[in-house]
Amino acid sequence: MVDWTGPWGHLRTEIMEYSIEVPAESAPPRTEGEALALRLWVILNRAKASVQRVAEADIGRHDLSVGEFAILDALYHKGPLLLGELQKRVLVSSGGVTYLVDRLAEQKLVERRECPSDRRARYAALTAEGTELMDRIFPPHASVIEDAMSALSTKEKRDLTGLLRKLGLSLRNERHFD
Amino acid sequence: MVDWTGPWGHLRTEIMEYSIEVPAESAPPRTEGEALALRLWVILNRAKASVQRVAEADIGRHDLSVGEFAILDALYHKGPLLLGELQKRVLVSSGGVTYLVDRLAEQKLVERRECPSDRRARYAALTAEGTELMDRIFPPHASVIEDAMSALSTKEKRDLTGLLRKLGLSLRNERHFD
């Protein structure tokens, strides 16, 4: 007796009210196992959307988009990165990285640098101004995230991380053929 | 000794390689608790992105966008819904619902109906054609999702769902003031 309503939580949002509860049944999946997997998929999306809402509210204060913050964050913690490396971390398309770095470069927070060993490649690196900004906004952001997760005990957070990791890793090398 | 590199996984994507592993440290958060919360946030995003990639690959076969499928899915399992209700389920902005329903209406998969009790409101409902489509594509999609989750045991899926639900619910009614 379980139910399935779309996970769909690509996000930002106006103020959106939605339920993390599992709604009542209507057109049932065939097996219990299927229902369980579908429900998990719904809840995974909604939980992620909930946390993201909190993260975005904080980031938005500083006139940064999520994508912009993601770039700054990666560079802040990893130092200069090739645009390709950055792409893998931030999970956008190649055009998306170019777009985001362009925007941040306009704001003088990030700069491009040549790569001596490969003239096709470019590094993106924080400027002094960018580093300064992150010094200022990252610590409170980290607190906001910690706070968002505070309903879970340390053990629960560890368990949750472990399960999500197991799930993610299992899909990591999967190849889908037609 | 933990590390933090952005969670940032809104998204679709080209073929993107990324790691669900936790990368090595560099500019450390101050406390263990903070680090744990940040790592969880990263992994949550990446796991969601991994599953989403699988889901999208399947949905894409049928020439539907994720948003479109989300709408169809909600209507398929819940029957006709007011656009506002649909918005809450699908987690898009008000303009987004209008946009998606318009597109599906063009394809004759969905139609708008009047609401007798409130002339401002509209129902969205599947057409016969839309229902037929979902009868055909939903069952295999459910299998794809079940398969994507198959690395986890039944107990693990239940535990994971429970933890995510707890997290999501805790954020559900939070109000953020300036």
Add this chain to the structure above:
DNA sequence: TTTCGTTTGTTTCAGTTCTAAGTAATTTAG
């Protein structure tokens, strides 16, 4: 009851953020 202010439900529109596909410049492999 009529009227006015507020709230609710949807749409419109302009602008933002992103993707996909294609291009150019290298580098690497055979």
Add this chain to the structure above:
DNA sequence: CTAAATTACTTAGAACTGAAACAAACGAAA
């Protein structure tokens, strides 16, 4: 040396968002 792969960038346009507009409903007060 050539062919294939890699890397970033460009472009067109898809998929959204947020704000404002609009229409209808609601509630309280005159």
